[in-house]
Amino acid sequence: MSDFYKILRNERMARSMYQKDMADLAGITLRAYQLYEQGKTEPKIDVLIKFADALEVSIDYLVGRSLYREHHELSADAEESQTNPLMHPSE
Numbered sequence: 001m002s003d004f005y006k007i008l009r010n011e012r013m014a015r016s017m018y019q020k021d022m023a024d025l026a027g028i029t030l031r032a033y034q035l036y037e038q039g040k041t042e043p044k045i046d047v048l049i050k051f052a053d054a055l056e057v058s059i060d061y062l063v064g065r066s067l068y069r070e071h072h073e074l075s076a077d078a079e080e081s082q083t084n085p086l087m088h089p090s091e
Contacts, residue, residue, distance in 0.1 A: 003063075003064035004036075004062065005036060005039035007061070007062055008022075008037055008051060008055075008062065011055045011062070012037075020033075025051075026047045
């Protein structure tokens with residue numbers, strides 16, 4: 001999650017939210033949130049989900065795995081190939 005702290009801060013600031021607002025939404029202390037934005041610690045998955053929900057972005061975007069803010073639905077074929085690594089595109 002190398003870019004996580006940068007994205008988290010940028011998205012929060014773009015929404016004119018305070019660090020305390022994000023901490024309260026996630027049910028964590030202000031200090032814990034500040035450590036996330038400083039890149040000194042990383043959140044557990046339940047807190048990460050709360051951040052993504054509060055910022056209305058996908059978790060993949062928030063952790064730097066996607067350039068898309070929103071969650072994109074996969075077609076049934078694409079979803080099957082992602083859930084079944086043994087499936088070949090011709091099947």
